[in-house]
Amino acid sequence: MAAAAPPPPPTPAPSAPTGLSDSTPGGHPLFSRIRLATPLDIPYIQKLIHQLAIFEKLADLSTATESDLASTLFKSPPFHSFTIFLLEVSSRPFENDSAFHSQNFTPIERIINLDHSVIDPEAEAFANGINGDVVVAGFVLFFPSYSTFLGKPGFYVEDLFVRECYRRKGLGKMLLSAVASQAARMGYGRVEWVVLDWNANAIKFYDEMGANVLPEWRICRLTGSALEAHRDAN
């Protein structure tokens, strides 16, 4: 917990190489699914957060343990507080698993036709034990915000992450769009997140999503001992 730490940003697909195998144009379907995360997903989420921190060269600031996450997440109904969409992929169709259907959210499924099948060097670590072939590929964490000008809530996206071998396939856009879609359907006024000003790829990605980058605003942060100093200030 360092006072100067920048916040974890949503991370769009960077220009990372992709693991490839045989090539058949469009002949390699990647079945993808977005569903609400559950407490059982915490081990995957903790690993994804750690990978995000490494990507941002901020691994030393990423101290969250599975126990930290378990004690602070999944305490409220989805969308009313901190909410996580988990992205799963499979080379086979998903089983019709009604366990992930809820009155809050119906999983979003999409088939992405790739020219090459993906080689996932971490397939074992991210394999979803229940469904055999299913692998956790990314996540987005968001929570309600409020605009006094609009007089209505919105969503703030704290993290958006897709594992390296699954980038540049539209999955990051699918995750962010799922949050935007949820906001629109709830009648919310906006979705916001932050981006590093030098991350041109990300800014282009967000622009294509229809977002504006606000040039004049800066984030202020009170944390660590500077925050603690206010404990008994009143």
Next chain:
Amino acid sequence: MAAAAPPPPPTPAPSAPTGLSDSTPGGHPLFSRIRLATPLDIPYIQKLIHQLAIFEKLADLSTATESDLASTLFKSPPFHSFTIFLLEVSSRPFENDSAFHSQNFTPIERIINLDHSVIDPEAEAFANGINGDVVVAGFVLFFPSYSTFLGKPGFYVEDLFVRECYRRKGLGKMLLSAVASQAARMGYGRVEWVVLDWNANAIKFYDEMGANVLPEWRICRLTGSALEAHRDAN
């Protein structure tokens, strides 16, 4: 609801003139109190939001009605969702009003000794009907955020506003510090907000509070028709 609208920032005391009356060094106590707002305070809050929008030269973007606020605020226990601290002032001691004491928050009271009594040109519009001499002077709206790196919640401050004639007396600091104190006592990891990069007075104020301004991050916003376009994207 304009796509390019900057968010309402916390607004610290600018160099505005103060209404003055007779001068007696330290002889004019201003009794100040921070308490949790209630639905009964919505008319004051709506007016304060409108004043904030005018101060930011964004009045055309501030469309929230009392009805909008009533239908979206005070839906959850304090600190679990959107939360408002109301700042009240009085030239006389506050009555021992236990109505504002709750298990969630004990009001914070402070006496500020001024050399001049404050002339409040809007005293009538902001008079608290219950307590006679008590006047609403400002507010802060905040809600829980989440840091995946810390694995714990924080608070995000959406608005901080003190009416013009009560600025430069430490009341803005008292409001922001009340949020920071609450965060520290709840074991939260950080308090964040945004500031306009040209607002040197505000940046100095926040620096004195112990906050860091993060230079590299930019806010991205998806709103209006661009947000609506994602409604059925999945």
